[in-house]
Amino acid sequence: MADGPKDTCATIIPGLRYRDAKSAIGWLCEVFGFAQHAVYEGADGSVAHAELSFGYGMVMLGSVVDNEYGRSICQPADIGGKETQAPYLVVADADAVYSRAQAAGFEIAVDIKDEDYGGRGFSCRDPEGHLWNVGTYDPWAPRSS
Numbered sequence: 001m002a003d004g005p006k007d008t009c010a011t012i013i014p015g016l017r018y019r020d021a022k023s024a025i026g027w028l029c030e031v032f033g034f035a036q037h038a039v040y041e042g043a044d045g046s047v048a049h050a051e052l053s054f055g056y057g058m059v060m061l062g063s064v065v066d067n068e069y070g071r072s073i074c075q076p077a078d079i080g081g082k083e084t085q086a087p088y089l090v091v092a093d094a095d096a097v098y099s100r101a102q103a104a105g106f107e108i109a110v111d112i113k114d115e116d117y118g119g120r121g122f123s124c125r126d127p128e129g130h131l132w133n134v135g136t137y138d139p140w141a142p143r144s145s
Helices: 021-032 096-101
Strands: 015-018 035-041 048-055 057-063 089-090 107-114 120-125 132-133
Touching: 015 021, 021 035, 021 048, 021 057, 021 096, 096 107, 096 120, 096 132
Parallel strands: 015 057, 089 132
Antiparallel strands: 035 048, 048 057, 107 120, 120 132
8 A cells, every 4th residue: 555645635746847937837727727726936036836736636836946956857948858757637628628728829749539548638738848648538537347
């Protein structure tokens, strides 16, 4: 059995860094439907730490900074547009989110489609190049045999 806390919404929370974290907070909320849970600014006006909730999940993010932690993370633009992790958002209507992502100018990496394993989804890159997977497939939903 996992040793994580038992009375919390999510026990795995992706962490991301953005060059313009304030703008990222805005479009993540507008396009994907995140809600600001907490935003803490640094003395220089950067985002020291932010928490955006999404259903029972959350992402944490902050501004790119040159410190011990920051030097351990690359931005997609630093490594040829590649990504080493990509969050998956379970949504009720993937087509609606797809339309908002297109309207906001997000690059569609994998066009929307019905998946063989169930659900409908797509992959896109946000304005700073982070890859996001969005779909109706819910791994927690009961399965029929």
